[in-house]
Amino acid sequence: MRTSATPASTADNETGPPPARSSRRAWVVTGLLLVFMLINFADKAVLGLAAKPIIQEFGLSPSEYGLLQSGFYALYGISAIAVGFLSNRVSTKWILLVMALVWAFTMLPVIWPVGFAVLLVSRIVLGAAEGPANPMAMHAAHKWFPNEKRxxxxxxxxxxxxxxxxxxxxxxxTVIIAFGWRWAFFALFAIGIVWVLLWLVLGEEGTIAGAARDRQTSGGGIDEPHVPYRRILLSGTGFGAFFNAFVSYWGLALLISWVPPYFQIVLGYSASETGTLLVLPWVANALFVLGQGLLSEWLMRRGVSSRLARGVLGGVAVMIAGIAMVLFPLTAGGLQLVLMTVAFSLGAIVFAIGSTVNSEISPARQRGAVLSIYTAAATTAGLIAPYVTGRIIEAAATPATGYTIGFTVAGVLLLLGGLLAALIVRPERDARRLGVDGACEVVAR
Structure with a gap:
């Protein structure tokens, strides 16, 4: 087992076990990474779920609470970029292990009575450790699968x-209601430590059953050039994927930070009812994202271009989410819950799509850095959206009016991002222009 290796060194020296074992190991690693991402979002969500008692205990105004949520993203993007470049040289197994350890230990300080400053600092450190999570998990998984199967x-x-x-x-x-909000943080600490132990034993770098293009590139079969990062990121695919993910992450940041208090303060739901209702967008999120992966892969196996199967599909989905976002605060009852669910879930499919199309147009050696820069840029929405929305709510005549304006702003952004992505995300074209052989993998099967 390797602790650190560049793609070149591993590809040159590894012949590997039989394909069946490699395939099994690929899905074991993917399963562990799935749990890794599960913990990642639970860590993000816990502050929103405990919003009401935290606001009451610390006497926070809407803008102060928004600042606390935005603080999570203070170092998020910087860390994502730095770790992305580090991943070009260091094994993702050990990067992911260290990240998960930091997540776990940032949960500990707040289990004792602390001030607002300690809570803020713990969230900033957590954000710095979670910033690289999605690109590193994607990078680790993509080492086990060729482009058309990613x-x-x-x-x-x-x-x-x-x-x-x-x-x-x-x-x-339930934990918050029964034991207090600090015990929810402790529970996440314990879960994080369990994952670290499992990853230490079962985690492995994908160098055997990985992508054909990656093996050929690093082993000498294909000599991919180093492409300037600005050309990758400012291509139609790179920029379109970024902006679509940015506006979608704006909506996600509101779901995490402002939807729980909206349910309780404006709509009058209890804490337990809010916890139950918040399951709706997250379950829909999981179903839509999984459905997108199956649908995109099915389409591409039948010769549909990546532009349609990924770019247009993601763009249309985000536009539908934008329409639902504008409408849901203007309705009531069951219709409002349906629209809210669509508004905060359907756009999430673009995070997987964005990572996949950016992998498609990136040289293998640069992919970790590209995915990290993409994620860092897109998640700056998390730094902006909670605080800006808090200011909007604070300045409005009533909380209900402020929330409506805040959600309308998010809806308009979603419409713009989805339209742009549908028009300019063209992975095959941009891969050819950049001299990356990923385009050949997509169309030549």
Whole structure:
């Protein structure tokens, strides 16, 4: 087992076990990464689930609570980029192990009576450790699968977020009601330590059954050039995927930070009812993301272009989410819950799509850094959205009016991002323009 190796060194020296064992190991690793992402989103969601008692205990205004939520993203993007470049040289197994350890220990300080500053600092450190989570998990999984088979594992890893929050919402809410909000943080500490132990034993770097292009590139079969990062990220595919993910993450940040208090303060639901209802968008999130992975892979196996199977599909989904976002605060009852569910779940499919299309247009040696830069840029929405929405709510005549304006702003952004992605995300074209052989993998089967 290797502790650190560049793709070149591992590809040159590894012949590997039989394909059946490699395939099994690929899915074991993917399963562990799925749980990794589950914990990742549970850590994010816990503050929103405990919003009401935290606001009451610390006497926070809407803008102060928004600042606390935004603080999570203070170092999120910087860390994602730094670790992304580090992953070009260091094994993702050990990077993921260290990240998970930091997540776990950032839960501990707040289990004792602390001030607002300690809570804020713990969230900032947690955000720094979680920033690289999605790109590193994707990078680790993509080492085990060729391009045309990456849609499903990419979707599964993003499903982890939906499952994590869907499980966390009722379970952690029950813990908060029964024992207090600090015990919810302790529970996440314990779960994180268990995952670290499992990963230490079962985690493995994907160098045997990995992508054909990656093996050929690093082993000398294909000499992929080093492409300037600005060309990758500012291509139609790179920029379209980024902006679509940015606006979708804006909505996700509101789901985590402002939807729980909206349910309780404006709609009048109890804490337990809120925890139950919040399962809806997260379960739908998981179903939509998994469905996207299956549908995209099915379409591409039948010769449909990556532009249609990934770019257009993601763009249309985000536009539908935008329409639902604008409408749901204007309705009531069952229709409102349906629209809310669509608004905060359907757009999530673009996180998997964005990672997949960026992998498609990136040289293998640069993929970890590209995915990290993409994630860092897209998740800056998490730094902006909670605080801006808090200011909007604070400035409005009533909380209900403020929430409506905040959700409308998010809806308009979703419409713009989805339209742009549908028009300019064209992975095959951009892969050819950048001199990356991923385009050949997609169309030549």
């Amino acid at each position: 849609s499903l594992p990419s979707a599964l890893l993003n499903v982890g977020g939906g499952i994590g929050a869907a499980v966390a919402a009722p379970v952690l809410t």
